Every structure is written in C-alpha cells, then in structure tokens.
Amino acid sequence: MARVGFVGLGIMGVGMAGNLKKKGHDLVVWNRTKEKCQALEKEGAKVADTPADVVKECDIVFACLADPDIAMDVVFRDDGILKVCPGKAYVDCSTVDEECSNKIGDAITAAGGRFLEAPVSGSKKPAEDGTLIFLTAGDESLYKDSQPYLEAMGKKHRYLGKTGGGARMKLVVNMIMGSMMNAFAEGMTLAESSDLDLSALLEVLDAGAMSNPMFRLKGPSMAKGEYPPAFPLKHQQKDMRLALALGDKLEVPMPVAAAANESFKRARMEGKGDLDFSAVHGSLRKAK
Ligand SMILES: NC(=O)C1=CN([C@@H]2O[C@H](COP(=O)(O)OP(=O)(O)OC[C@H]3O[C@@H](n4cnc5c(N)ncnc54)[C@H](OP(=O)(O)O)[C@@H]3O)[C@@H](O)[C@H]2O)C=CC1
Numbered sequence: 001m002a003r004v005g006f007v008g009l010g011i012m013g014v015g016m017a018g019n020l021k022k023k024g025h026d027l028v029v030w031n032r033t034k035e036k037c038q039a040l041e042k043e044g045a046k047v048a049d050t051p052a053d054v055v056k057e058c059d060i061v062f063a064c065l066a067d068p069d070i071a072m073d074v075v076f077r078d079d080g081i082l083k084v085c086p087g088k089a090y091v092d093c094s095t096v097d098e099e100c101s102n103k104i105g106d107a108i109t110a111a112g113g114r115f116l117e118a119p120v121s122g123s124k125k126p127a128e129d130g131t132l133i134f135l136t137a138g139d140e141s142l143y144k145d146s147q148p149y150l151e152a153m154g155k156k157h158r159y160l161g162k163t164g165g166g167a168r169m170k171l172v173v174n175m176i177m178g179s180m181m182n183a184f185a186e187g188m189t190l191a192e193s194s195d196l197d198l199s200a201l202l203e204v205l206d207a208g209a210m211s212n213p214m215f216r217l218k219g220p221s222m223a224k225g226e227y228p229p230a231f232p233l234k235h236q237q238k239d240m241r242l243a244l245a246l247g248d249k250l251e252v253p254m255p256v257a258a259a260a261n262e263s264f265k266r267a268r269m270e271g272k273g274d275l276d277f278s279a280v281h282g283s284l285r286k287a288k
Pocket residue numbers: 007008009010011012013031032033034036064065066067070073074093094095096120121122123124230231232235236
C-alpha cells in the first residue's frame with residue numbers, strides 16, 4: 001500500500017491520521033509540537049522533521065491545520081510542502097477561506113503537483129470514529145485517487161467542483177452552526193434565569209422540530225457550565241469571521257451571523273478560545 005502523509009496532529013488531525021493507520025496505511029506524520037506525534041509513532045507511524053520531509057516520503061499528503069495563515073505557512077515556508085511538489089498530491093482538510101485555498105492550489109499545481117481542498121464537517125468524536133463528512137473541491141483526479149483515504153476517515157464525501165467550492169460550503173455550514181449555538185446558549189441562559197429546569201428544556205427541544213445532534217450532544221454539559229474542547233471556540237470565531245468576509249464580498253446581509261461573531265469575540269477576549277465553542281454560553285451566564 002502507498003505511503004500516506006499527515007501534517008497537523010491537533011484535535012482533528014490525530015484522530016484522522018489514527019484512522020489511516022488503523023486501516024493499514026503506511027503513515028508518515030509531522031506536527032509542530034513533536035509530543036503530539038508520540039501516540040501515532042507507538043502505533044508504527046514514522047515521524048518526519050519537516051513538512052517537506054513528509055512529502056519526500058509520500059505520494060499523497062493530508063493536512064489539518066488551525067487557520068489560513070498557518071495552512072499557507074506550512075506550504076510556503078522554506079521546509080514546506082511546496083519544496084518537493086512535482087508529481088505529489090496534497091489534500092488540505094483545514095477550514096480556510098477560498099483565497100487561501102486558491103493560493104495553495106495554484107502554487108502546488110504550478111509546481112507540478114495536484115491539490116484538493118477537503119474541509120470536514122464533524123468534530124473530535126467523528127474524527128476518532130472515522131465518520132467525518134468531506135467537502136472536497138479542486139483536482140477531480142485527486143478526488144478519485146483520495147477515496148480510499150477519505151473512506152478510512154469519513155462516512156461521506158462530496159465533490160463540489162473547482163477549488164473554493166469546498167471552502168465556501170464549509171464556511172456557510174459553520175456560519176449556520178455558530179449562529180445556532182448562540183441562539184441555543186441564549187435560550188439556555190434565559191431558561192435558567194427564569195427558573196426553568198434545563199433538562200426539561202433540552203427534553204422539549206429534542207421532542208420537537210428543532211431536535212438536532214448538536215443540542216443533544218452539547219446541551220447536557222452546557223447545563224453544567226462545562227465546555228470540554230471538541231471544536232475550539234477560537235476556530236469557530238475564525239470561521240464566523242471568514243464567512244462574514246465572504247458575505248461582505250458578495251453583499252449578502254448577515255446580521256444574525258454578525259451578532260454571533262461578536263459573542264464569540266467577547267468569549268475569546270475572556271480567555272475562552274481554547275474551550276469548546278459552546279463556552280459562548282459561559283459568557284452569557286457570566287453577563288446575566
Ligand atoms: N475541532 C473540530 O471540531 C473541527 C475543526 N475543524 C478545523 O480543522 C482545523 C484543525 O482543527 P483542530 O484540530 O480542532 O485544531 P487544533 O487547534 O487542535 O490543531 C491545530 C493544528 O494546527 C497546528 N498549528 C498551529 N499553529 C501552527 C504553526 N504556527 N505552525 C505549524 N502548525 C501550527 C497545531 O500544531 P501544534 O500541535 O503544534 O499546536 C495543530 O496541529 C481548523 O481549521 C478547524 O477550524 C474542522 C472541523 C471540526
């Protein structure tokens with residue numbers, strides 16, 4: 001089986017790369033913080049010193065990095081992905097804007113490589129369980145060649161046309177999710193302040209038209225004021241910012257998303273950026 005690379009072993013990357021290994025793929029990994037490579041190294045993965053070293057050893061490399069600046073740095077730095085690109089394939093699963101994705105895709109293609117953007121829906125648990133949803137766009141031949149790997153890490157994959165389609169789809173989805181989370185957090189705060197039982201609220205919501213996995217999953221810990229990080233709030237705020245920039249560019253009014261972004265910004269200022277994005281609820285409770 002061909003060697004596969006993975007750069008960026010954060011909350012998502014470690015689970016995704018772990019599933020490639022579990023499915024029998026020969027794996028080479030790189031992460032800025034080396035300690036995060038240890039668990040996979042014990043499972044038999046090779047740890048590379050630089051992103052370029054991963055590309056040297058693998059025909060296809062996946063990435064899951066924090067934000068657009070970092071996604072670009074890992075490609076364009078002196079020992080980055082671009083260094084050794086001809087004939088290689090790069091699949092970026094980071095959530096970024098289409099400008100970032102296009103810069104990366106154009107540079108890799110110009111250097112003789114192939115590029116696919118593949119941001120994901122689903123969080124820490126789906127990354128661990130191999131049940132992510134991939135929103136891919138870019139080189140269609142690479143989409144086809146990536147399928148065994150996408151299937152090792154996910155339950156569904158969609159091809160959305162030329163580079164940018166995956167990034168835009170991901171930002172729209174996360175903009176909706178961030179707005180929903182704020183409405184949910186405000187509802188929980190109002191219920192608590194008006195002497196309602198939160199478990200009763202969750203039960204009523206779950207029985208009706210607004211029932212959804214996110215409320216079901218996050219509600220019970222939010223009710224206890226606990227926000228263990230699955231999707232860090234700093235990344236959700238980044239996604240709101242990028243979605244709002246897309247709305248600005250296209251002159252789409254987004255007053256609900258703009259208000260939700262302000263709540264996430266406030267929560268970040270309060271030091272909640274590394275908690276789960278449901279910690280926006282903690283800001284409201286504090287403010288009440
Ligand atoms: N968590 C989630 O539920 C989901 C997250 N996403 C998206 O996936 C991406 C990764 O998310 P997640 O795993 O949660 O994030 P984490 O913050 O856990 O991981 C971020 C990754 O980026 C790396 N990184 C950060 N700064 C640098 C830098 N300066 N140079 C090199 N590498 C760097 C980190 O390395 P280091 O370990 O050294 O810090 C780590 O590997 C983000 O774009 C996020 O929006 C998408 C779907 C769900």
